[in-house]
Structure formats: C-alpha cells, structure tokens
Amino acid sequence: MSYCVNCGVELNPGAIACPLCSTPVVNPNCHPDAAEPGFFPSRKEEVAPVSRREAALLLSSMLLSVAICCGLLNLVFYSHIWWSFFIGGAMAMLWVWFVPPLLIKGMFIWVRLTLDVLAVGAYVCLIAVALDGMDWFLALALPINVAAVVIIPVLYWIIRTRRCSLLVSAVLVLMAIGLFSMLTEYICDRYLIGEWTPGWALVVLASCVGLSIPLIIVRRVPSLREEARRRFHM
Numbered sequence: 001m002s003y004c005v006n007c008g009v010e011l012n013p014g015a016i017a018c019p020l021c022s023t024p025v026v027n028p029n030c031h032p033d034a035a036e037p038g039f040f041p042s043r044k045e046e047v048a049p050v051s052r053r054e055a056a057l058l059l060s061s062m063l064l065s066v067a068i069c070c071g072l073l074n075l076v077f078y079s080h081i082w083w084s085f086f087i088g089g090a091m092a093m094l095w096v097w098f099v100p101p102l103l104i105k106g107m108f109i110w111v112r113l114t115l116d117v118l119a120v121g122a123y124v125c126l127i128a129v130a131l132d133g134m135d136w137f138l139a140l141a142l143p144i145n146v147a148a149v150v151i152i153p154v155l156y157w158i159i160r161t162r163r164c165s166l167l168v169s170a171v172l173v174l175m176a177i178g179l180f181s182m183l184t185e186y187i188c189d190r191y192l193i194g195e196w197t198p199g200w201a202l203v204v205l206a207s208c209v210g211l212s213i214p215l216i217i218v219r220r221v222p223s224l225r226e227e228a229r230r231r232f233h234m
C-alpha cells in the first residue's frame with residue numbers, strides 16, 4: 001500500500017497521480033497503469049428529479065394500500081367494530097393534504113390551507129356520523145372548523161397582499177393564534193356549560209400578546225431592526 005508523498009492520502013495500486021493533490025506518483029516497484037480507474041468519476045451526471053405525477057401516484061397508492069390492508073384486517077379481526085373506517089378517513093385526509101399540491105403546480109397556498117382545514121372538518125364529520133354524534137359535530141366541531149377556514153386564508157391573504165416582513169407576519173400569526181383560541185374556548189364553553197367563561201384561551205392570548213410586544217418594538221426601533229436583520233439574516 002502506498003501513500004502520497006505530498007498529502008499522505010492512500011493511493012490505488014498503479015495510480016499515476018494523487019487523486020487529491022495531483023502530485024505525480026513515482027514508485028519504482030509498481031508499474032503505473034493509466035487504465036486504472038480514478039477515485040472520482042470524470043463525468044458529472046445528475047440524477048433526474050422525481051416527477052410530481054409519479055410522486056403523487058406513489059403517495060396515493062401508499063395511502064390506498066394502508067386503507068385496503070386495514071379494511072381487510074378489519075374484516076378478519078374485530079369485525080363487530082368498523083375501526084378501519086376511521087383509518088380510511090384519515091388516509092383520505094392525508095391524500096387531500098399532500099397529493100393535490102403535487103398534481104396542481106403553482107397551487108395558491110390559501111387554497112391549499114383551506115382545503116387542508118376542510119379535509120380535517122370532513123374527517124371529524126365522518127367520525128361524528130360513525131359515532132352518532134352529529135349534535136357535537138354541529139355545535140362544536142363545525143364552528144371551530146369554520147373559524148379555522150376563515151382565519152387561516154385571511155391571515156395568509158393579508159401577509160401576502162401587504163407583503164408583510166417576517167416580524168409583522170410573526171405578530172399577525174400570534175394574533176391569529178390568540179383569536180382562534182378565544183373563539184375555540186367560546187364555542188366549547190357555549191356547548192359544554194352554556195356560557196362563556198374565559199380561561200385557558202386568555203392565557204394563550206396573553207402569551208401571544210406578550211410575545212408580540214417585543215417584536216413590535218424591534219420593528220419600530222431602526223437600530224434593533226437592523227440588528228435583528230443582521231443576526232437572523234432576514
């Protein structure tokens with residue numbers, strides 16, 4: 001075994017030059033072999049990227065096979081409970097989350113977010129139908145889902161059309177989280193105890209406001225803004 005006299009890298013038997021530093025190899029005991037394959041390929045080639053349609057097809061077949069396998073398993077075991085129904089619903093929800101963005105190029109994010117939230121709503125509706133719980137679905141899950149369907153795209157639309165900076169976007173997201181928590185608690189309280197008694201949502205809202213204040217200060221003070229931009233590469 002021989003090593004490069006310059007950089008010490010291990011050399012192939014018969015190598016005529018060091019693969020790392022190109023120092024010529026002079027070894028009287030070994031005949032240089034120009035046909036010896038080098039350490040690195042001489043031609044650069046790139047692996048073709050996976051097509052989006054193929055990825056969508058692969059993902060769809062994976063989700064479908066999980067649903068079918070669980071359905072068959074359900075037929076054989078525990079056939080008195082249709083548990084595979086819920087797995088199938090979850091797979092359908094995952095399909096809506098991941099496959100349309102692969103198939104439709106340049107899909108608007110707000111359309112995607114709305115679809116995602118609607119898919120969650122549809123899945124919860126499926127559970128409600130299966131468990132005979134349409135009353136809690138209509139009074140509880142549906143209003144929360146509608147709140148999410150309204151808040152998320154509106155938030156995205158504001159950030160996008162106003163070309164908000166990262167700091168302003170973070171403040172808007174925190175405000176949306178606070179608002180959504182308040183709405184969720186309101187809907188839950190109205191359903192469960194008949195009146196609104198703000199509790200955990202106030203803690204969430206206070207935390208969001210508390211986190212927003214330093215961000216607003218950083219946004220307002222030019223020297224802090226510059227420092228944040230430098231430190232976080234914004």
Ligand SMILES: [Zn+2]
Pocket residue numbers: 004005006007008009018019020021022023
């Ligand atoms: Zn070398």
